[in-house]
Amino acid sequence: MKLDLYIPDKDKDISKTIAEKIKEADSAFITWHARPDGDAVGGGFALKKILEDSGVETEIISSCAPPETYNFINGINDVKTSVPADKKDLGFIIDCSDLKRLENVKGLIHKADTIINIDHHKLNHNFGDINYVRDYAASVCSLILNLALALDMDFDYDMALNIYVGILTDTNRFQEQNTTPRAHIVAAELIDKFINPVKISARIYGNQTVNTLKLIARALESLKFTPSGKACSITITPEMLKETDTANENLEGVINYARNIRGVEVGILMRKIDGLDGIKVSFRSKGAIDVGWTASRFSGGGHHNAAGCLIKGSFKEVKQKVVNVIEKQIIKASL
Ligand SMILES: [Mn+2]
Structure with a gap:
């Protein structure tokens, strides 16, 4: 299903540039900051789906396993914790302002022909060959959504869920300063077409031991x-x-x-x-x-x-x- 959403003007050129790279690639890895949160995990799996739907063989590599809270995300156990021997066409580093935060998988920086840095932290070090860094974005998931829109992707439940999880958790349930109009517009569209917000909140916030x-x-x-x-x-x-x-x-x-x-x-x-x-x-x-x-x-x-x-x-x-x-x-x- 297509989503009734647009790419903001300021994001159009860069998301098209990255979309072209994805179309040309055969292999990729995705990694995120150590001790990943909902935005990293949601963004990572949304991006994996975008890449795989575009015919790119993709693996997610993390310095540590994702938190148990996000066990409901499809494929969550499919995360590797070591740097691969072979080099990929594309290496995506997401939600990570500084390579130090990759901790024991920071060697990944040498494992792709093109490193694509996607982030919304203001003080990002711009370590990528392509840097898609936008501090006005509510979450990294919002930027990854733009890539899906640039590729005119069909959305399914998993894709919608991953994006929603990133926006929900990084805005701390639409309470923090990054709670932008667009965060609400995107969430509204995801809720309209796929997401039950009560169910997702209960899974994330109503599940404490x-x-x-x-x-x-x-x-x-x-x-x-x-x-x-x-x-x-x-x-x-x-x-x-x-x-x-x-x-x-x-x-x-x-x-x-x-x-x-x-x-x-x-x-x-x-x-x-x-x-x-x-x-x-x-x-x-x-x-x-x-x-x-x-x-x-x-x-x-x-x-x-x-x-x-x-x-x-x-x-x-x-x-x-x-x-x-x-x-x-x-x-x-x-x-
Ligand atoms: Mn984030």
Whole structure:
């Protein structure tokens, strides 16, 4: 079925250029940032379908398996976790602002004749031969949708689902600053033709284990305000994970408890991730504070209201560093 959607003017030329590359190619890989989220996974599988429908043999390669939450996506177990020996015609790197974020599959950058970088992070490093980077896009799925439209593709349920999952999760259920008119227009068309939004929300947001809830209860005990009272942090230690028998997966949402407190402008989440040397720090802000900038001060990245970085040191040391920067930002914005 065709979708009643158009390609925005600013995206027309680039999506046609990439569509031509797809038509000429025989083989491709797709990869995304480490610990993929709904946008990476939805975008990856939507792009796989576009490529396969165009006769391109495609594999998805990821530094780690996708979160269990997205098990309902068709083919989700078909993700490889090692760099292939042979070189592909096209290599798509999606939703990834910086090659560092590919972690143990970063060797993929040498495994294609043409690297195509598709992303919506403002501080993208433009490492591709072709860079389709648009920070006004609600999600990477919105950009991949444009490729499908440029190729005049027929949509089916799986394709619609993958695009919808990316938009729904990256806008945090149509609540964040990237909730554009187009995000709503695309979602409306997908709902009109294919998607049951209640069912999909229940699969993603109404599917929490009781152990995760116990972990959240523990994590909330760690709530600490900064001196200004405008930022608030939550810490998840490896001990908390062990005691509640949970994995460090799908915990990004915990940060919203801190950010959503009345009077708080910035939420901070700190946790340790297996295999990463340092503390993973996530930031979420409500409005004026650009946490993408905050994260970039620590060699991280992200968006205006959602970002993250990795900082070496103990929880205490890292918190001190982060709080110093955030407090200065808050004072400067005189909130
Ligand atoms: Mn994204």
